[in-house]
Amino acid sequence: MSVTAPYGSWASPIVPALLTSAVPGYAWPRVDRGNLYWLESRPWENGRSVIVQKDPKGNVRDVLNPPLSARSKVHEYGGTPYLVADDMLYFCLQDDQRLYAQDLSVRDSIPLPLTPESDYRFADFCLDRKRQRLICVAENHAQPGEPENLLVSVPLDRSMAIQRLCEGADFYAYPRLDNHSEQLCWVSWNHPDLPWDNTQLWLAELDADGNPRTPRLLAGSGLESIVQPCWSPDNRLCFISDRDNWWNLYRWDPDSDQTSALLPMVAEFATPLWVLGMSNYGFCDDGTLVCSYTQQGSWQLAMLPPGSQTLQPVSTDYAQISDLYCEGNCAWLVGASANRGAELAQLDIGERDTQPGQLSVLARSSSPAIQSGYLSNPQPVSFPTSGGDIAHGFFYPPANPGFNGPVNSLPPLIVVCHGGPTGATGSALNLKIQYWTSRGFAVLDVNYRGSTGYGRRYRQQLQGQWGIVDVEDVTAGARYLIEQQKVDPQKVAIRGSSAGGYTVLAALCFRDLFKAGACLYGIGDLETLARDTHKFESRYLDRLVGPYPEKQSIYRDRSPLYHAEKFHCPVIFFQGLDDRVVPPEQALTMVNALKEKHLPVAYLPFADEGHGFRKAETIRQALEAELYFYGKVFGFTPADELPAISIHNLQE
Numbered sequence: 001m002s003v004t005a006p007y008g009s010w011a012s013p014i015v016p017a018l019l020t021s022a023v024p025g026y027a028w029p030r031v032d033r034g035n036l037y038w039l040e041s042r043p044w045e046n047g048r049s050v051i052v053q054k055d056p057k058g059n060v061r062d063v064l065n066p067p068l069s070a071r072s073k074v075h076e077y078g079g080t081p082y083l084v085a086d087d088m089l090y091f092c093l094q095d096d097q098r099l100y101a102q103d104l105s106v107r108d109s110i111p112l113p114l115t116p117e118s119d120y121r122f123a124d125f126c127l128d129r130k131r132q133r134l135i136c137v138a139e140n141h142a143q144p145g146e147p148e149n150l151l152v153s154v155p156l157d158r159s160m161a162i163q164r165l166c167e168g169a170d171f172y173a174y175p176r177l178d179n180h181s182e183q184l185c186w187v188s189w190n191h192p193d194l195p196w197d198n199t200q201l202w203l204a205e206l207d208a209d210g211n212p213r214t215p216r217l218l219a220g221s222g223l224e225s226i227v228q229p230c231w232s233p234d235n236r237l238c239f240i241s242d243r244d245n246w247w248n249l250y251r252w253d254p255d256s257d258q259t260s261a262l263l264p265m266v267a268e269f270a271t272p273l274w275v276l277g278m279s280n281y282g283f284c285d286d287g288t289l290v291c292s293y294t295q296q297g298s299w300q301l302a303m304l305p306p307g308s309q310t311l312q313p314v315s316t317d318y319a320q321i322s323d324l325y326c327e328g329n330c331a332w333l334v335g336a337s338a339n340r341g342a343e344l345a346q347l348d349i350g351e352r353d354t355q356p357g358q359l360s361v362l363a364r365s366s367s368p369a370i371q372s373g374y375l376s377n378p379q380p381v382s383f384p385t386s387g388g389d390i391a392h393g394f395f396y397p398p399a400n401p402g403f404n405g406p407v408n409s410l411p412p413l414i415v416v417c418h419g420g421p422t423g424a425t426g427s428a429l430n431l432k433i434q435y436w437t438s439r440g441f442a443v444l445d446v447n448y449r450g451s452t453g454y455g456r457r458y459r460q461q462l463q464g465q466w467g468i469v470d471v472e473d474v475t476a477g478a479r480y481l482i483e484q485q486k487v488d489p490q491k492v493a494i495r496g497s498s499a500g501g502y503t504v505l506a507a508l509c510f511r512d513l514f515k516a517g518a519c520l521y522g523i524g525d526l527e528t529l530a531r532d533t534h535k536f537e538s539r540y541l542d543r544l545v546g547p548y549p550e551k552q553s554i555y556r557d558r559s560p561l562y563h564a565e566k567f568h569c570p571v572i573f574f575q576g577l578d579d580r581v582v583p584p585e586q587a588l589t590m591v592n593a594l595k596e597k598h599l600p601v602a603y604l605p606f607a608d609e610g611h612g613f614r615k616a617e618t619i620r621q622a623l624e625a626e627l628y629f630y631g632k633v634f635g636f637t638p639a640d641e642l643p644a645i646s647i648h649n650l651q652e
Contacts, residue, residue, distance in 0.1 A: 002404050007411040007440035007488075008630060010403040011639035013374060014438045016623045019431045020044055020616035026344045026363060028277070029325050029332035032084040035104075036332070036362065037063070038344055039070060039082065047614025051082055051091065053104070054362065063104055068111070069094040072123035072276070074139045074149075075171075075536040076580055076611065079123035079276025083134070088156075090114070090125060090134055097121045099134070099154055116160045118142070122152075124173065124276040130181040131210045132156045135165065137172050137276055146535045151175050151186060153210065165212055166202075171195070171536070173276055174228065179235045184212055187226060192539035192547075195273035196422050196452070196459065199226045201239055218252055219259055225456070227270050232283045238262065240270045240280070242456040249281065249291070263304065263311060267293040271322070272422045272452050282326030288349050290331040292321035294453045297380060297392060297426055301333070301359075303349060314347065316359060319378075320428035332362075336428035339375050341365045373401035376437035378427040378445075383480040385449070389461070391473040392454065393446040394427050395481065396437045405440060412634055413487035415474050415514070416445040417496030417503040421462060421544070424451045435623060439638070441630075442487050448473035448503070466544035467506045467526070467558035474503060475511050490515060491634045495626070497521055498582065498611065505560040505590065509567055516633045518626050520574045521582050521611055524590035525561040527552065532583055564593035570600035570650070572629045574622050576609030600650040602629055 025041035036054045041047065048069040054060045064070055071094035072078035082091035089102040093111070099122050100111035114134070115122070119141040125134050133153045140148040151166040166172060169188035173195065176185050184206055189199040200220030204212035219226055224243040231237055237252045247270035249262040263269075269280050269291060281291035287306035292299055299321045302311040318335035325332050331347040343364035348357035376399035385391045398411045405411060414436055418425045425445045433443050447453065448470040450462025461469055474494060482489045493516040496504040501522015508517045523529050530541045530548040546554050556562050571594060575587040584605065594601040604625055606618045613619050621643075628642040632650060 002402055004404050004406055005440075006636045007398060007405045007409065007491075008634060008636040009639055010398075010400045010438065010440045012400060012435070012438035014370065014431060014435050015640070016435070016620035017616075018370075019435070019623070020619050024365065026334045026342050027323050028080050028082070029323060029334070029344060030082075030084050031325075031327040031330075031332070033087060035084075036346075037082075037084050037089075038363070041614075043614060043616040043619060046616075049081070049094065051089065052363075060363075063089060063102070064091070065108065072121060073097055074121045074123040074137055074276060076534045077274050077536070079137065080125065081123060083125040083127060085127045085129075090127075090156075092122050099136075101156065101158075112158060114154050114156065114158060114160065115162060118162075119147075120152075120162065122154075124175065126175055126177050128153070128177055128181055128210065133163075133210070135175045135177065135184065137175065138162070146538070149535075163210075165210075166215070173199075173273060176229050176231060178231050178237075179233070182206060185218070185229050185231075185237060187229060192542035194422070194537075194540055194543070195227060196225050197543060198222050198224065201226045201229060203237070219250070227273050228279060228281065230279075230282060232289075233285055233287050238281075242270075245455045245457055247456075249289075262289075263291075265293070266455075267295045267300075268453050268455070269293045271424070272420070274420075274423070278322070279324050280322070282324055282331060284326050284329050284331065284349050286329065286349075288329075290324065290326055290347065290349065292324055292333065294426075297394070297424070297447060297453055299426070301335075301347070314357075314359070318428070320426045335359075338378055338427055339372065339429055341429050341431070370434075371401070373399065374438045375399060375429070375434055376443070380427070381444075381477070381480070383477055385476040386469065386472040389449065391446065391448055391476060392451075393444055393477055394425065395486075396433055396443040396445070397486070398437050398440045398442055399434075400438050400440065403440065410485065410488040411440055411442045412491035412493065412630070413442045413444060413478060413481060415478050415492065415494040416443060417448070417470070417474055417494065417500035417507075418445070418451070419496070419498035419500045421448075421450050421466060421470060421499040421503070422452060422459065423499075424453045432623070439627070442481070444477050444481060446474050446477050463543050464546060466541075467502070467510075470503045471507045471510060474507055475513050478513055493517060493630060493633075495520070499523065501582075502526075502560075505571075506558065508569060508571060509560040509563050512568060515569050516630065517569065517571045518574070518629070519571060519587070519590075520613075520622070521576055521579055521587070522573075523582055524559065524586050526559045527555040528586060529582065530555065534580055537581065561590055561593060564590075564597055567594055567597060567599055570602075570629070570633045570647070572602040572604070572626060572647075574604050574613075574625075575606065576611060576613065576618075577605050577607050578610045581611035595648050598649050600633070600647050602645055602647045604645065 020043040087105040099114040102111040121139040125136040138152040170190040204215040229239040289304040301314040350357040376396040378394040495518035497520035501519040
């Protein structure tokens with residue numbers, strides 16, 4: 001029997017420990033000599049990234065012993081940090097960013113360095129067996145100012161002689177050897193573009209010394225984003241381009257020197273390249289293409305047999321699919337559904353001309369099962385916004401079988417702003433959202449204009465308009481739900497992290513709809529961000545706002561810090577003190593400005609945390625503090641036993 005209690009005060013089994021204690025993240029599956037490997041992130045081990053092996057008999061072990069952690073810091077966001085071949089593990093060690101080799105045929109062997117102590121960082125490897133070397137993206141921080149990005153080779157003989165292969169462009173990605181180790185392709189781009197704006201695909205033959213000879217431009221008009229080049233078993237080069245609005249699959253024909261679309265579809269076969277090495281398709285040995293794609297925020301899995309022009313769908317309940325990798329007659333991927341967290345799955349493609357094979361789950365979270373009644377089902381919503389446009393998102397109503405809200409009352413709403421801002425939210429299980437809905441909150445997760453998954457034109461609507469159309473869309477989404485009488489108009493909060501944190505602060509500053517806000521490592525001063533951030537994003541705002549300093553006045557006009565007098569409601573800030581993307585001074589300056597305005601404000605800094613929280617304790621403290629904050633602001637008493645936090649200027 002359910003109990004009637006104020007929204008927000010409901011007791012829930014979805015506690016912070018559930019989000020972190022036994023919920024690893026899975027990434028980058030790889031296969032070598034019948035053994036499956038993957039990278040597993042573990043918040044309960046201080047965010048350590050562990051390389052795990054599963055042998056043909058089903059035995060699972062960590063091949064990277066504590067405290068070692070495999071993580072690249074190229075672009076700060078990193079990328080694929082390891083490769084396994086011939087029983088050898090090659091990986092980038094988080095602590096010193098050096099490359100190491102470890103013999104997996106010897107139990108508990110000691111990793112040995114392949115690169116010297118230096119200012120280099122490495123990511124996204126391919127193996128050149130012919131020349132016994134690794135080819136990878138490198139970032140050299142030895143020089144003052146911006147680091148140098150390039151492609152390098154690293155010999156496997158431990159001579160530590162790093163060789164430059166490609167240099168001159170501002171950024172590189174996806175070095176990939178053809179099947180004969182005779183040709184090397186790669187993707188590059190230059191300021192002020194980011195990889196979802198404009199990139200170029202290059203191809204070069206390798207000379208006798210393994211150096212690229214006379215690189216030629218295969219694709220990249222200056223008006224397209226090219227990602228994920230991949231060689232098919234018949235040595236044809238494929239890639240993904242958004243030249244026709246959608247990130248679709250293309251193939252280059254060396255005989256005609258022409259490219260053609262493999263599968264023209266109103267769908268996206270790629271996501272923005274925030275992390276090097278991302279993959280959404282691959283080829284099995286018989287030429288079968290296995291791919292994942294998204295339409296209107298929903299992900300699909302499919303196969304394209306050799307010679308076929310028609311995709312064969314593979315039935316799954318996954319709402320999100322990533323890290324797709326093919327080897328032999330199988331594909332591996334990371335998938336998540338609306339009611340299950342991330343899991344590592346294998347697809348056997350079966351025989352030709354038969355039904356697609358079935359998925360089998362190889363690894364999943366060991367967290368306790370959550371009764372379905374505590375999980376709010378995401379409802380896709382599209383709603384009108386400014387300029388006659390339509391924005392998108394997912395609505396989650398409160399869900400808890402043990403409680404009902406009081407008669408004639410409506411739940412509080414939390415509007416969630418995803419980061420990037422070039423990114424997207426999806427409908428896969430997100431326990432951070434369920435944490436709120438199971439306590440009586442409604443949640444609207446918004447894919448504002450500028451989000452990915454809806455084509456290049458939708459993504460580019462944010463160019464020159466950051467702080468305007470995203471703010472209009474999150475506000476329009478909240479109003480849409482208010483007009484439908486689904487939420488309490490007096491209890492509307494907005495939360496977001498990183499770029500989403502900027503949208504939060506801008507919405508609180510330039511709109512009067514929201515009654516509270518939570519900003520996690522967000523941006524208060526666009527001008528400071530333009531002057532003081534890492535290379536990868538240093539010209540990001542040229543596209544989103546305008547060239548700096550030429551458009552300095554626009555930066556100030558859209559920076560909440562310069563308009564603190566317009567804030568009208570309580571705000572809580574969370575910030576990692578080791579953040580290199582959004583410096584901690586941003587949060588502290590905003591906090592001090594709101595203190596001076598005598599608005600309720602709370603500030604929680606976290607030592608040894610960067611851009612995004614990795615430690616279980618940090619995640620717990622942040623969630624509990626935010627719930628405590630909403631309870632004080634909206635006038636309810638949470639069922640959880642929460643540590644009190646200091647909220648300046650709050651009058652109870």
